[in-house]
Amino acid sequence: MTKPSLSFQGGTLVLYGIEQNETVPPFFQWIKARWRCEAYHYPALLTWLHANDIRDTVLRWQPLNLTLHDQREPHDYQLEALKAWQVADHLGSIVLPTGAGKTFVAIHAIQRVNRSTLVVAPTIDLLHQWYARLVNAFATEVGVYYGGEKIIKPITVTTYHSAGDLMATYGNQFKLIIYDEVHHLPAPSWGETALMSPAPFRLGLTATYPTQAEQQDGRWSLNHLIGPIIYEKQIDELVGKQLADYRTERLRVELTATERQQYDADYAIYTRFIKERKLYLHGPRWWLELMRLSSLDPKAREATLAHQRLGRLLSSAAEKLAALDRLLQEHRHERILIFTESNDVVYRLSQRHLIPALTCETKAAERKQLLEGFQSGDYGALVTSKVLNEGIDVPEAKVAVVLGGSAGAREYIQRLGRILRKVDNRQAVLYEIVVRDTVDVGRARRRRPRKETA
């Protein structure tokens, strides 16, 4: 008879060679003719495996030989946070405000552990940012695993969305798992990814730790999956040192006569329908209602098409582009970031001004190269769609231009807080180009934060 063994299977642990009548630790369940449990029980099983001479085939992670190439000295609070995590057996969450260098803390954590690590980020954009930071920090190859690319390396970055697939196949290859923006983890299917990992070391990072209410009623508890909060610093304890300083300027442009004619015509089609059908009665779900109607009613379909044309017209209005021309010339010697919601417009601007474009289509390696070129000054400007929305790190940018867009207030703060940093005591500036007397203006107003932080 072969020796009993424990294997990793699709995010679970399975005992082979141990029958139903034998005694096993309580979290195992007899399912489909084997003893099985969730992979996250792995660390708690080690003593039992050893005492019973059970062969452990779960372990696939490896010691690394990482040297840190990032010469920046950690701040005191970052060192305190790292210490607290190590004292807590490498389990738990660190809560620091946006801009306080959570990624930097994580990089030091990886270096101290020096074992295969998986980083889980909420968006592909943040995945790319982690990729660049990790490559630079350790001067080593880093894997990325998401819809567009699937490359596994001893240090790999994935998204919450792809983490489940990754865990099912490669979950046992990582000893440390880091959840960036860990407040997303309590969501039912996201939390499952932590359950499917045997990693004994876990680190959560966030600026906004979820409340107790956000961790119950079918949602996962972070305490359970990651460990408790092991370090926390409030925003006011850090303000002044790390947060950005910027001012905003609004530029209002006109539509050309032809554009205005087309705009008014489409606007009329669209609003007439909304009013006729009293779609505003549906509250925040009015858009869903319009989409529903547009597959039944030709008039609704007309209205959505008109709305689509409005969006396209506004995103590439001639005077907006002319105003951008002027800003680019005015700030020729500074690094300029340009945001627009539309991918089409991004590529048009890239071709028009011969400046790099960053979109969801850009692969990790080129993306890193573009951002570095931008940082080093090889590229004077960078145009992007949604990708820089949440916490992208481009510390050199001092000028940002927003074309159109309809992002929420929170996103707005994050963009500014993270992207525009005060360099050499010079204030950064954000220009917003909106078209006068159109829905653009309303959107821009909605986008402004209630209270400016600068």
Next chain:
Amino acid sequence: MLTGDLVRSRLFQRNGELQIEWLDGNNPHWQRTAAELIKLFQQQVDQPQARWQRALEGYEAGRTDYMTIRGLAKVLSDGATFQPVATPIDPVELRKRLFSRGPTFVTPDPLYLQTREKVLREAAVEYNVTPGQVEHILYADRTAAYLLAAAGPAWTSASLITRYNLELARAALYWADQMQVQIFDSFKDFWKFLKLFKLMFEATVIDGGYSIQLDGPISPFVQATTRYGRQMAAFLPALLLGTRWRMWSTVKPPYFGKRLTYYLDESAALVSHFKGSGEFDSRLEADFAQEFREKFGEEREKWLLTREDEVILLGDTVMIPDFAFTHKKDGRRAILEIVGYWHPDYLERKVAKVRAANRSDLILLVYEGVNLSRERLLDTPSQVLYFKHKPVLKEVMALVEAVAV
């Protein structure tokens, strides 16, 4: 496969049940639409993907059935091959080079003489191409610039509509947390695809077939996860390879806000595009069946030979022996597995299965040249017959007579 938004307009709920509004292949409107789309798509061969998208937008125009049109178009795109254009310069390199000169402006500025045209012209000289080519190559690696190299299967409006309906049936499973099926034939294909799509099962015997619950490894430990929905959707065509089947699933599409039951059976006009395995896996098996037919195939003979009609359930795996013999009068049965030329790992698993099966009515016909020591099979109650070149049918039949139960 279709995306969730494309199927929304075709899913309904009635009394807690999910209903799919199939696309009616007999409706002239849809026949015409499908035919027009196929034609439009075929016109795009050698053209960039972006042009296909624009053509599609033009075709949809003000039509309210645009979601169905997009779904049909997605089926066409998924079945086709789009390829990057070959360029004399690597677009990534070209971008690096050009962007290091930017930002440039269309209108010259007295203080800033670097115009767009000048930069393009210089690059063209450097790479020995025209400025127009430079512009063209700049983003030639975007998928929007990929060319339609082959339009895929020779679609007819009927085959496109049939496939679209299959994709609807699959898409409804995206939000499934489990799937319960009953199957009555094509067992081998069923389990083959089950394994391929990494699903897990729990099976029980029912009259004439098996009832099987499908889920994934983590399912028993969490509440109704939809993590495996896409795998179940991918698997569905395998179920359709059978001639008789039923499926129940619980699904929770986001727009209904509650769990619904989803039922399908062979009466749905769905056609699988998966290839079922041929009748025999090996020459040995085919020869065996033929010899049996010649020597014992007559009506008056005692035994009926059937192929892969029984599944031995072994917990998290199964064994599906190649043949079964059924006595025509008293219904006694014996099952037969031919162990031919196999890879050692495969043999190892086979031996483990035979041992786990623990069946005295199982006969193993083992090729002597196979790398399997005789002792390995001694502790199973199953019968082992060795053969040198080909099995001796008379010996086999004698054993069948002796062990059938």
